[in-house]
Amino acid sequence: xxxxxxxxxxxxxxxxxxxxxxxxxxxxxxxxxxxxxxxxxxxxxxxxxxxxxxxxxxxxxxxxxxxxxxxxxxxxxxxxxxxxxxxxxxxxxxxxxxxxxxxxxxxxxxxxxxxxxxxxxxxxxxxxxxxxxxxxxxxxxxxxxxxxxxxxxxxxxxxxxxxxxxxxxxxxxxxxxxxxxxxxxxxxxxxxxxxxxxxxxxxxxxxxxxxxxxxxxxxxxxxxxxxxxxxxxxxxxxxxxxxxxxxx
Amino acid sequence: xxxxxxxxxxxxxxxxxxxxxxxxxxxxxxxxxxxxxxxxxxxxxxxxxxxxxxxxxxxxxxxxxxxxxxxxxxxxxxxxxxxxxxxxxxxxxxxxxxxxxxxxxxxxxxxxxxxxxxxxxxxxxxxxxxxxxxxxxxxxxxxxxxxxxxxxxxxxxxxxxxxxxxxxxxxxxxxxxxxxxxxxxxxxxxxxxxxxxxxxxxxxxxxxxxxxxxxxxxxxxxxxxxxxxxxxxxxxxxxxxxxxxxxx
Numbered sequence: 001x002x003x004x005x006x007x008x009x010x011x012x013x014x015x016x017x018x019x020x021x022x023x024x025x026x027x028x029x030x031x032x033x034x035x036x037x038x039x040x041x042x043x044x045x046x047x048x049x050x051x052x053x054x055x056x057x058x059x060x061x062x063x064x065x066x067x068x069x070x071x072x073x074x075x076x077x078x079x080x081x082x083x084x085x086x087x088x089x090x091x092x093x094x095x096x097x098x099x100x101x102x103x104x105x106x107x108x109x110x111x112x113x114x115x116x117x118x119x120x121x122x123x124x125x126x127x128x129x130x131x132x133x134x135x136x137x138x139x140x141x142x143x144x145x146x147x148x149x150x151x152x153x154x155x156x157x158x159x160x161x162x163x164x165x166x167x168x169x170x171x172x173x174x175x176x177x178x179x180x181x182x183x184x185x186x187x188x189x190x191x192x193x194x195x196x197x198x199x200x201x202x203x204x205x206x207x208x209x210x211x212x213x214x215x216x217x218x219x220x221x222x223x224x225x226x227x228x229x230x231x232x233x234x235x236x237x238x239x240x241x242x243x244x245x246x247x248x
Numbered sequence: 249x250x251x252x253x254x255x256x257x258x259x260x261x262x263x264x265x266x267x268x269x270x271x272x273x274x275x276x277x278x279x280x281x282x283x284x285x286x287x288x289x290x291x292x293x294x295x296x297x298x299x300x301x302x303x304x305x306x307x308x309x310x311x312x313x314x315x316x317x318x319x320x321x322x323x324x325x326x327x328x329x330x331x332x333x334x335x336x337x338x339x340x341x342x343x344x345x346x347x348x349x350x351x352x353x354x355x356x357x358x359x360x361x362x363x364x365x366x367x368x369x370x371x372x373x374x375x376x377x378x379x380x381x382x383x384x385x386x387x388x389x390x391x392x393x394x395x396x397x398x399x400x401x402x403x404x405x406x407x408x409x410x411x412x413x414x415x416x417x418x419x420x421x422x423x424x425x426x427x428x429x430x431x432x433x434x435x436x437x438x439x440x441x442x443x444x445x446x447x448x449x450x451x452x453x454x455x456x457x458x459x460x461x462x463x464x465x466x467x468x469x470x471x472x473x474x475x476x477x478x479x480x481x482x483x484x485x486x487x488x489x490x491x492x493x494x495x496x
């Protein structure tokens with residue numbers, strides 16, 4: 001079997017995190033790492049991530065730059081009921097479409113809040129969806145996300161974002177997943193850099209990364225070999241093991 | 249005393265994380281959160297963060313977009329000794345300057361490796377510094393970072409990046425730190441959204457954020473009031489407490 005990636009290029013993606021609280025340091029983002037791992041498993045290449053504040057022009061400009069460039073865009077944050085939740089309006093502005101209470105979303109919220117809490121004006125705000133968008137189910141807290149064009153708009157609370165990724169994943173085109181082999185060399189980067197560079201040159205279609213870590217007393221390095229072609233992956237990983245045997 | 253921020257605008261900043269390993273999900277970034285909190289304490293507003301892969305055109309284009317727009321840029325990743333460490337060359341390309349072994353950096357590496365390890369060709373690569381740059385001290389692992397123009401180039405290993413931030417911080421212009429008050433309301437966002445929006449309108453110079461969290465069984469919300477003006481901060485926080493007393 002030939003490598004599928006040589007004939008059909010893999011889908012690409014960008015992640016856009018929207019929220020002052022990440023940029024102030026108050027909240028540590030967990031969504032980029034989650035989406036990165038999730039997309040890697042689907043064979044979709046996350047090529048870029050951005051974090052922008054809760055400001056309409058910043059959101060509009062980032063969404064328009066990213067959606068023009070990548071197969072998919074995923075956003076997190078700013079779709080709740082409060083005054084600082086401006087993402088839905090900003091996405092509508094980015095696409096140049098209107099926005100209003102969506103009857104499908106209103107119905108979902110009615111069912112969700114029945115017997116739980118009053119569906120007040122603020123909660124109803126979460127049914128405001130740009131014209132032409134599809135809804136993304138939220139089994140954790142009711143209020144849906146949405147997809148418009150190639151942009152998937154999700155909540156910022158990690159448990160909700162994770163449920164929304166599960167809900168939307170079946171609609172995504174997938175690529176050949178990138179296989180990877182991690183090798184903890186036990187050696188500092190400076191020790192392995194020369195021969196590792198030669199291996200990287202010998203296997204130009206493999207992506208060979210060198211990730212130093214420092215565990216308090218010792219500097220060491222994990223080498224990660226990545227490829228969509230399993231034969232290349234195995235050969236390059238074997239070369240790294242042979243290099244370590246030589247250095248020992 | 250008047251609010252200093254009304255006369256001298258606060259410095260702004262962007263963070264650029266360079267590394268395939270973050271975008272593949274293999275490594276979870278910790279540097280953005282660290283730099284965000286660090287700059288907030290200095291009164292510098294982090295306005296944007298980006299993560300790009302280890303690809304020269306991506307690094308060049310992000311650095312040039314960000315350095316034109318913000319007072320400072322901080323980068324992490326890609327300045328080690330291995331073949332995939334291309335940040336220093338990419339920064340030189342972004343500034344249109346040459347790059348070579350820097351005598352000051354070579355001297356630092358000679359002293360660092362003396363009695364520890366051989367200063368081989370790969371390790372010497374870490375002394376390649378763009379022309380016109382100043383060095384940033386690295387007391388954790390020797391090899392320096394550098395500053396060129398308004399761009400500060402640091403290592404990706406968190407312990408090293410943190411040491412480099414400490415080393416470079418005295419050179420940064422500071423703003424009036426943004427004061428903040430966090431109030432855990434114990435209530436869902438939909439309950440507080442209406443009156444909180446009214447408070448946000450009444451205190452337009454305060455930044456009032458609403459941060460829902462989900463702890464398994466319960467949806468609740470932390471409200472964060474932020475302002476550089478302590479009188480505004482206290483008044484807006486008092487209004488939030490009064491709102492909660494009304495809702496109780």
